[in-house]
Amino acid sequence: MAGLRLEGIRHSLLEPVDLSLAPGGLVFLSGPSGSGKSLLLRAIADLDPNQGEVWLGAETRSAMAPALWRRRVGLLPAESAWWAETVGEHLPDPETGVAPDRSDVAHYLNHLGLGTEVLDWSIARLSTGERQRLALIRLLAQRPEALLLDEVTANLDPTNRRRVEGLIDDYRRNEEAPVLWVSHDPDQRARLGGRSFVIRGGRLEPEP
Amino acid sequence: MIHLSPWDLGLASLLVLLLAGMSWRLRLGVEGRVLIAAARSTLQLMLVGLVLKILFNQTSLPLIGLMALVMLSAAGFEVMQRQKRRYLGHWGYSIGVFSMFLSSFSVTLLALTVIIGVDPWYQPQYLIPLLGMLLGNTMSGVAIALDNLTRHAWESRGPIEARLLAGGTWEQAIEGVRRESLRSGLIPIVNAMGTAGLVSLPGMMTGQILAGGPPLEAAKYQLMIMFLIAAGTGLGSMAAVWIGSRRLFDERHRLRLDRLRVSEGSKPRPA
Structure with a gap:
């Protein structure tokens, strides 16, 4: 139950960004392609060199080990990448003490219209849409306290888009996790509510 | 040990020339590199032979x-x-x-x-x-x-x-x-x-x-x-x-x- 606060986050394409998300708060981000939306999310997750500070509740990013920060402030990129052979191998390892609870995973799978047998499937046989949905489950299984989502419903059919939206919304409400969501879809923003910002000319502006 | 004369080495080098010629003929495009590498090794090995001769006499x-x-x-x-x-x-x-x-x-x-x-x-x-x-x-x-x-x-x-x-x-x-x-x-x-x-x-x-x-x-x-x-x-x-x-x-x-x-x-x- 922590808010997410950006304080002067800056990267090459963007002027310093100040933004505050309450616990469970939802903010949509849009802007022309190449305007630096993805780069902003990457900067918050500390994946690219950037200046500024991010607060998760009362804790600062700079005082936290990078691996822990990325586990707690989860980024879901537009294109999912996989490093092991099967789906199951990608889920958080009980040994590391991160979210060993597989019943969560089963619940998520069910919610997105997938069975638990997909855990044994090899990554190579997944469709783009399946990968996208499983990447979300992979992210939620590490129980992030804040979500950074980058066009996560872009490759999905309407049914699955609704399912994914529903799952994210449930997670946001139940865990009171702030969600920063890059989306081009005005209907999606209308469906889910929340505040909207747009990046214009390197500046973050509120959108009515 | 049979000593090698410059003439013997020249004969061996003909083989490299032949290789370069074939590369040119077959358009492999490596003839230049073959020749340069052969020339380099000749120069470097001769030099190092001379240097080692001096070095061996000194043990410095x-x-x-x-x-x-x-x-x-x-x-x-x-x-x-x-x-x-x-x-x-x-x-x-x-x-x-x-x-x-x-x-x-x-x-x-x-x-x-x-x-x-x-x-x-x-x-x-x-x-x-x-x-x-x-x-x-x-x-x-x-x-x-x-x-x-x-x-x-x-x-x-x-x-x-x-x-x-x-x-x-x-x-x-x-x-x-x-x-x-x-x-x-x-x-x-x-x-x-x-x-x-x-x-x-x-x-x-x-x-x-x-x-x-x-x-x-x-x-x-x-x-x-x-x-x-x-x-x-x-x-x-x-x-x-x-x-x-x-x-x-x-x-x-x-x-x-x-x-x-x-x-x-x-x-x-x-x-």
Whole structure:
């Protein structure tokens, strides 16, 4: 139950960004392609060199080990990448003490219209849409306290888009996790509510 | 031992000319490189023969040290040349030089003092050929391992960053790439050991036999050299891959492909 606060986050394409998300708060981000939306999310997750500070509740990013920060402030990129052979191998390892609870995973799978047998499937046989949905489950299984989502419903059919939206919304409400969501879809923003910002000319502006 | 006259060497060089001619005829496009490499080796080997002649008469540690340094810096340059995506700044050179220094010099020293027991340990007749052979092989191993490391890291940007995002440390994220590149650096020497004697008589043993040495003695020396080379190559590749993979990440565990040179014709994806 922590808010997410950006304080002067800056990267090459963007002027310093100040933004505050309450616990469970939802903010949509849009802007022309190449305007630096993805780069902003990457900067918050500390994946690219950037200046500024991010607060998760009362804790600062700079005082936290990078691996822990990325586990707690989860980024879901537009294109999912996989490093092991099967789906199951990608889920958080009980040994590391991160979210060993597989019943969560089963619940998520069910919610997105997938069975638990997909855990044994090899990554190579997944469709783009399946990968996208499983990447979300992979992210939620590490129980992030804040979500950074980058066009996560872009490759999905309407049914699955609704399912994914529903799952994210449930997670946001139940865990009171702030969600920063890059989306081009005005209907999606209308469906889910929340505040909207747009990046214009390197500046973050509120959108009515 | 039968002495070789310049005439004999000239005859042998005709074969290289023939090869260059064939390359030109078949449009393989390597004739220039063949000729330049042949000319280089002629010049370098003649020179080193002269230098060694002087060195052997003196047994002076500073002179031998200088020679060893020249060999090391040449090997470092060669490693750098073989990288498709080399590290920017001094790293492109120093990772290779440092890991070769670490492995070749320590293994040579060990061989001279403990295994062979040369007195004084820096007697050039032993030191220079041993060091040369170790450097030459370590150089190949380090060059292959580093090249694989940087190329795989470049291609696996997605999976590496996915592991970082899943809460992994830089070491977990690069683990697979690291293992793969280390393996590729070790394969040549492992293969060489596996086929030695069966398919090929290794160069050093051949030389000793041609020079009239007893074959069993030559085999024993060859065996020792191969063990030394295996250890040196392994150590050198490990050092290079460790330092190299560390350099691919910064203190916040970010994958920093901007620390590598962009090869011609391609630009890094602006994420």
